[in-house]
Structures are given as structure tokens and as C-alpha cells.
Amino acid sequence: MGDLILTTFDWVPEMPRGYVRDLRVRWALEEAGLPYRVESTPFRDRKAVHFAHQPFGQAPWLTDGDLSIFESGAILLHLGERSDTLLPGDPRGRSEALEWLFAALNSVEMASLPWSLFQFSGNTGDSPAWNLFDGFLKARLAHMEPVLAGREWLAGTFSIADILMVDVLRLVDRFDGLADYPACDAYVARATARPAFAKAHADQMAHFARAD
Numbered sequence: 001m002g003d004l005i006l007t008t009f010d011w012v013p014e015m016p017r018g019y020v021r022d023l024r025v026r027w028a029l030e031e032a033g034l035p036y037r038v039e040s041t042p043f044r045d046r047k048a049v050h051f052a053h054q055p056f057g058q059a060p061w062l063t064d065g066d067l068s069i070f071e072s073g074a075i076l077l078h079l080g081e082r083s084d085t086l087l088p089g090d091p092r093g094r095s096e097a098l099e100w101l102f103a104a105l106n107s108v109e110m111a112s113l114p115w116s117l118f119q120f121s122g123n124t125g126d127s128p129a130w131n132l133f134d135g136f137l138k139a140r141l142a143h144m145e146p147v148l149a150g151r152e153w154l155a156g157t158f159s160i161a162d163i164l165m166v167d168v169l170r171l172v173d174r175f176d177g178l179a180d181y182p183a184c185d186a187y188v189a190r191a192t193a194r195p196a197f198a199k200a201h202a203d204q205m206a207h208f209a210r211a212d
């Protein structure tokens, strides 16, 4: 274990600001109270060293001493294991947190990301493709709704699973997609009211604004 360094882009256009995935990592680091620093990699001119850390040329990645980790889910799992609070210690709680961590990325984000891309590109008129992805997302939200109506956090206490699930649902909320799902909406609201989220969000916005 060594110094924690989070690397994100030096700049991104306005549209993704506040939603770039380094926010998940910042949020977890703030919740855990782990010291870290942020470094930048060029957004426009991605060099070989970037691909050496992140094979798809994306952001973020985290280094912990001589360990370099890409994929926000893998990074949060690493931080959960380093933190006393973000991953339950008992086998049942840990297993629940891991289930929901993968569900956020592999069941919900799988539906929310294409849906959001349709929204970003304004292609939400009646078409077979839009109806397919809209229906796919709504089916996922319909199953998340009773889960979130029955509990405050996914794995008992607030965990890395909540950071990922909330960040995935936040993108849907950006386009008012949670309006018919009050428990999902309330879950996003109570998680994003946490001081660690506010700090992470403000820091990301300031980071990109400095490069304008």
C-alpha cells in the first residue's frame, strides 16, 4: 500500500462534467477519509502511457504504490477493502455489497448507458431502437423500485455498492428518468446529500473548470 493517486482527464467538454467516472472514485476516497491526490492525463492527445494504465484510453485509473488499477468497479472494490467503512466485514454483508456492486455495473448501467446515449443525442422519438432501450431501462428500474423502497442502503450500511448504483442512477435522473420511480429517486437524493458526494462533485467541477 502506498500513496493513492487518482488520474482523470485534464479537461472534458461541458456535457459530461459532474458525471465523469473519476467522481465515483473521489466519492469513495472522501467517504473513506483516505488521503489522495489527483493527476491529469490529456483528453485530446492520449499517449501510450495512458493506454498502459487504461487499455481503452479511458478515465479513471488509480495507483496505490506500485499497483495500478483501471475500471471504476475494480477501483472501488480495492478502496472498499482498504477502508473500515465502505465494505461490510461480515461474510453476508460483504457478499451482498459485491452482488449489488456487480448489479449496478452489469445489470443497471448496462441499461442506463445506452438509454442515456439516446437522450444525449436527442433520439428519443418513437423508433424501434429507442423503444427497445427505453423498455430495457424501465424493466430494470421497476425491479430496483421495491428493493429501494424496503431499505436505506443496498447492503445494510452505506457501501461501495451504493456509490456505484447511485452514480449509475444519477445519469438517468439527469434526464428525469426516475420520475415514475419514487424510491429510486429518494435513494439518489439521500446519497447525493452526503457531504462526501458534495465534495467529490465540487472537486471534479473545479478540476475541469481550471483547464478551460
Ligand SMILES: N[C@@H](CCC(=O)N[C@@H](CS)C(=O)NCC(=O)O)C(=O)O
Pocket: 019, 020, 021, 022, 057, 058, 059, 060, 070, 071, 072, 073
Ligand atoms: N467501464 C469503465 C468506463 C470508463 C469510461 O467510460 N470513462 C469515460 C469517462 S466517464 C471515458 O474515458 N470516456 C472517453 C472515452 O471513452 O474515450 C469504468 O467504469 O471505469
